[in-house]
Amino acid sequence: MDYLVTVVSDRIKAEEAYTALEKGGVPTSQISILGRGYKTADEFGLIDPAEQAKKRAALMAIWLVPFGFAGGYMFDLITGVNSFDWAGEPWNHVLGGLAGAVGGAMGSVFVGGGVGLSAGSGDALPYRNRLNAGKYLVVVEGATSLKNKATSILRPLNPENIQGYTDSSV
Structure with a gap:
């Protein structure tokens, strides 16, 4: 077509x-x-770039959050940094994993959402802007x-x- x-x-x-x-x-x-x-x-069916960016961010979060958790947990376990000294031995690694998961979530929002918003819309965004301009x-x-x-x-x-x-x- x-x-x-x-x-x-x-x-x-x-x-x-x-x-x-x-x-x-x-x-x-x-x-x-x-x-x-x-x-x-x-x-008419022109894609909404904001909606596409949300979908892309959610898709990236599916694998970035668990990967971030595993990376944070392993980093804390291997280095023995004890970033959360008050938490004790096993929970310190878990909190390191949670910090890594937060980093993964931030990455999915900034990269998946930001790049999706700027590059994932093709020509739909300029046409939407022209419609918004009257x-x-x-x-x-x-x-x-x-x-x-x-x-x-x-x-x-x-x-x-x-x-x-x-x-x-x-």
């Missing part, structure tokens, strides 16, 4: 683009307008030939941005 995403500055231009596509023979079932008064980014997206989904036809119809309207995508997972 191919997508053509066109960014226009206001509602009137979005409706003008929709009408031009309709007159050009593009089926209305394959045209979507995103923006105020139309579909939202979530309704702009509109006109999206045509269909075969490559339909995307090419829509491109030739929309170019004369001078949109702010026009970009095609191919979804290989379909």
Whole structure:
């Protein structure tokens, strides 16, 4: 499935683009307008980068927290540092393991969440930012030939941005 995403500055231009596509023979079932008064980014299916970052952080925590616990426990056992001297012999190692688990949790939040927020969103974040700025997206989904036809119809309207995508997972 191919997508053509066109960014226009206001509602009137979005409706003008929709009408031009309709007159050009593009089926209305394959045209979507995103923006105020139309579909939202979530309704259309643009991924939310914050949600993806939370998922990635949770996934990393599954293995980082136990690894951190084991690393903290072993470090305390091998070095004999007694970071928690008041806890006594066996509990000192356990508390070292818990400190390692906290470090693993922090790593999953900072690396999994932070990197996921900045890199895991692809082009969805810039499109969401444009929608938040009051702009509109006109999206045509269909075969490559339909995307090419829509491109030739929309170019004369001078949109702010026009970009095609191919979804290989379909």
